[in-house]
Amino acid sequence: MRQAKIARNIALGIENLLLHKLRSFLTMLGVVFGVGSVVAMLSVGEGASAEAMDQIRRLGSNNIIISSVKSAEEEQAQASVQRSRISVYGLTYQDFTRVAASFNHVKQAAPVKLTRKDSRLRERSMELRVVGTTPQWFDLVPREIVAGRVLMQADEDERAPVAVLTEFGARKILATEAVIGQTIRITGNEFKVVGVVKSESGQAGNIQIPDQEADVYIPLGVARTYFGDISIRQKSGSMEAEQVQLHQIIVQVEDSRYVEAVAAGIERMLEQFHNKKDYAISVPLALLRQAKATKRTFNIVLGSIAGISLLVGGIGIMNIMLASVTERTREIGIRRAIGAKRRQIIYQFLIETVVLSTTGGLIGLGVGVLIPFLITYFSGMATVITLNGVLLPLLISMAIGILFGLYPAMNAAKVDPIIALRHE
């Protein structure tokens, strides 16, 4: 019964608004754009931050990543006269042993040695990134196993020439052939493929995810004996030689509570043993926190813009409704003379504004959902439409109708029927 009455009131409100289609449409335009922009911006922002956070999370929120970097002095020294000099920098095997052993809350750690090598399988050949590491790596940076197995401690102990490929690399070099058990040659050395893991691509902040390329994982000891620590690169006529023992050390801490303390400890320890700053420590957890803070700031800015645009939309509605009340003074007088109570006149105008603003909100929602869809379609940028991102603007548009409709409606209710009936 009550619902039927509300439905009837809304139907009459719509009927009334349809008498002035263009005006009603123009009136709600402010809310359409307000809600549309909020929904669109929210979904783009949500998409961007979800992607960033996902990448950071993939690095492991309990992990600390230590990377070798060429120190500034080294860079300069190499750029100047001494061309044939070998630059020696970065993390050492000893660093790894120390990091893995000297902290209480470190659960496990994995060393990473990176080299780029030509690899071939019969006539097919491509450059792969060779990652020398230990089995722990697969715990720290979890990857789905597609076929076979990952590295094991036995491989390390026996210095077995085995290789685990990423799916992407495997497909490139082995095409459609069965992968497991094949032998690939990496600069003359034969490796037996024992497993394939899923590729992951992408970048999180400044941290390279170790296997974003076509990677091949081999036991660290094997990498060390086969390829050594020196890598030579041809660079615009001159040779560039570097000696780096380990490119990365990934450390997993027992609990996220200790991550920052352990990171600080590692920093102090490395400072002691390195006379140059040839390493960088990054903490995904800190990045995650930073990303969250950035998102919060973004949301505040967004909220303000949204608030202002919806405010403008609301004022637009209020303006038209005030004009409408003046225009309909006589109608109000007639309704009052017939027996409408003040409250019922308020309802009538309030329902009209709420219908206007909510319709505007719905159209805006449509626009706001379409825009991210188009963005994703044309630019491939991730966008996420959350339930909150949809419901909130809709509720706000409804609230705007009530908020900005109340004053005009009260004005309407104040109309004196006698004066209104004389009104020409």
Add this chain to the structure above:
Amino acid sequence: MDGPSAPRNGQEIVRLENAHKIYQMGTEQVNALAGVTVSFERGSFWAIMGPSGSGKSTMMNILGCLDRLTSGSYYLDNQDVSRLDDDALSELRLTYLGFVFQSFNLIPQLTVQRNIELPLYYLGWDAARSARRAKELAEEVGLGDRLHHRPTELSGGQMQRVAIARALTNDPQIIFADEPTGNLDSATGEQIMELLDKLNQLGKTIIMVTHEPDIAAHARNRLHMIDGVIDRIETGTYETGKDRQKHSAGH
């Protein structure tokens, strides 16, 4: 509610006692009603007459519960309404009274049906029942085929019929008509008066303001006002020029 001056007569439907309505215009006071005491009986047909500015509309607005007295009392069907609040007065208008105005006062955006239905909407009737009632009343005033027209598509006489239909929707006890024929030619005015006559015969109390003696002749009682007070009251029908013409034509 029954005070010392409560009504004595069971037939009485409206009574004003020493009614004053004073408009304050800056420093000047306008005594639109300056002490009116009058009582109308149930089922009677009154014409209120008098020169412009004599307070006829003011009195109608008071009687119609659209306005309140400055002082004095107003009893409507034995109830003292001079102290009721706005909502209670609205409720009285909604359930008890009907209005017909000189300028019709239809809502131009709404169809004839919606205009007639208007009181039912506030009475909380459902749509189907309201539509049936509106059709019934439109037929009664001879506009059964115009339900979906807008007032602007109707003649003055037809608009006034719609207004009368609307005034009847809530089955009122009293119909107030402020110069109902003021905007109509005399032939159309006659048709409207025939409708009001019919309603009066069906037992509705009718209180009407008019300037025209021919129109006033339809009422059994005529109240003449001057400067906010009652000048004189005439009872019984009288012959107008028109009546005499009709009679001689008939003989």
